Amino acid sequence: MIKTLRYAFMAMLMLVCSTAFAGVITLNATDFKGSETATVTQDGITLTIEKGTSPSGAGNLYNGEQFRIYKGNILTVSSTVGNITQIVFTCTANNTTKWGPGCFAAQDGYTYKDKIGTWVGNAAAVNFTAESGQVRATTIEVTVSGEAGSTKKAAGLKFSETTVNYELGTTFTAPTFTKETTAAVKFVSDNEEVATVNAEGVIAATGKEGKAVITASAEENDDFNAGTATCTVYVYHMNVYKKATAVEAGKNYLIVAQRDEKTYYAAPVKYNAEKPYGYLNSFKVDGIVDELKIKSSYNDAFTFEGVDGGYAIKDANGYYLYSDGSHASFQLGNEAKAWTVEPAENGTFTITNNGQFMQFGNSTYTTFGAWKEAQENAVKPMLFVLDDAASSINGVQTTVKAQSNVRYNIAGQRVAADYKGIVIINGKKYLQK
Structure with missing residues (x-):
């Protein structure tokens, strides 16, 4: 009887081991607290973040709070324990807003709703590109499937x-x-x-x-x-921008600030119809320079259009900047509103609208805003104009x-x-x- 039960148990065990296996592996950002790395492996699942086209560098498992995939970064989720059939990102923001799951580039099998982004398919590795903005995920759940005891090997593509x-x-x-x-x-x-x-x-x-x-x-x-x-x-x-001493209507400019032996240039505000305003975030290069070379895939230029009373400033997304007279952040709209632009001998410009003038930084901040009075540790902006001849790709082979x-x-x-x-x-x- 005992022998019979033993055989029955062994047969049951073999049956279990030969049936389809599926499992969910959950990677929590808080489990990696203190890690600032672009690669993490847990239970056969590896997350790898590559710089891609991001000028900010590769993302990190930063401070153990979220997995951060910067705009332009590529996140690869790969498995050595079976093909991946589903990946679920729980993010810190909704949909296409900053840090939300909708900031990933569209691809087959990927959908999102509110703070959840879901990929469904069948692959040993899946790539996600943070295209429209940074993505921050607190957890990443990976579902894998395979067959226990299978002798099949990975395709190794x-x-x-x-x-x-x-x-x-x-x-x-x-x-x-x-x-x-x-x-x-x-x-x-x-x-x-x-x-x-x-x-x-x-x-x-x-x-x-x-x-x-x-x-x-x-x-x-x-x-x-x-x-x-x-x-x-x-x-x-590469688009080449050179330091300007005057403004010409119709030209494209980078809005630039130089402080602490670094040169910063502004990026347009990501438009949100519910909140059409914001500060201009910046990218930086080391040193005080008179020329900037920017990849054409990053359109960070602002067009200065001639209007009555000065110049309208239009960002690369087609929205005009203006000040409402009370908030330091820029307002975005479809109406061209005049800014006065006055050059100074030190190469900076006083750029004013509705009684507020453009400044870079307030204390240690590295964003551009507009205030009525000079702010602590703030500097006035410079303008770097697009050099059409140096940026031309005609004849490039x-x-x-x-x-x-x-x-x-x-x-x-x-x-x-x-x-x-x-x-x-x-x-x-x-x-x-």
Whole structure:
């Protein structure tokens, strides 16, 4: 009887171990208190934050309060314990407002409502780009599924770089692609006007500015799980802005401040119809400079339009700035309202509307606002004008550095130069002895 029960128990255990497995792994930002890192691993789930196009640098698990993915950063959620079927972000703000889940770029399988962002699919790794603003998540819940006791291996699809930032006029070096699976791999670009990809996974820039996401995908087979991998290509040129001593109507300017041996330039306020106002946040470079080079993918310029009484200031989103006479933050609207712009010998400008003049900082703050009186530790702004000639991309040629002598076997796996057998080089088959 005991032996019979023992066998029954063992049979039940084997049955349990052979059935489908699913589990939820919850990563809490507070569990990593004190960590300021761009990579975290817990229970087979890894979060990796890459700089991407963000001028602010890579995000962090900062102070253990939230996972912070800065605007332009790319967050990769990957698993070694089974394919990911769902990811849930619990954020500190709603929808598309600052820090909300709607600040991630749109992609297949991703939706959001209020403070919750949800991705549903089936992949070993998933990328999220903070596109319209920073995303802050207190928890990230990852659901994985697989089969206990399965001998199937991960597809192992991988680009050597998940992000490529390419400046027009320089040499474009394509990232390499490798795989472990024996299944066929399909490659697709979501924007072939910016970057293309061939059947071997070789990416090429076309010479047009913009963003393209290259996706590699493989189906599940008898030996390997299904898998995907992505590489995001950003193509841009550098806009050159030089210190101005006067204002000319119709020109584009950066609003700049110099303080504490640093140079700051303003970014437009993200428009919110419910709260159409805000301070101008800033980016910074070290040193006191007379010229700034800014990626064309960041449109931080303000157009000074000639109107009765002075100049209207329009941001890159098409909204005009003005002061209401009582608040230090800028108001945003569709009506052009005049600012007086008076240059000073020290290179700064007094820029005034409705009795309030533009200033950078109030005490140690690094934002631009407008006050009626001079604030503590504040400085008046400078203007850097766009140099059209230096910023021109006419005649710029795209140079591509080819992947020479990259070898693949007939299964599509990259192999070394001393590999024996049939190899594929640049799409042609050769026999290596």
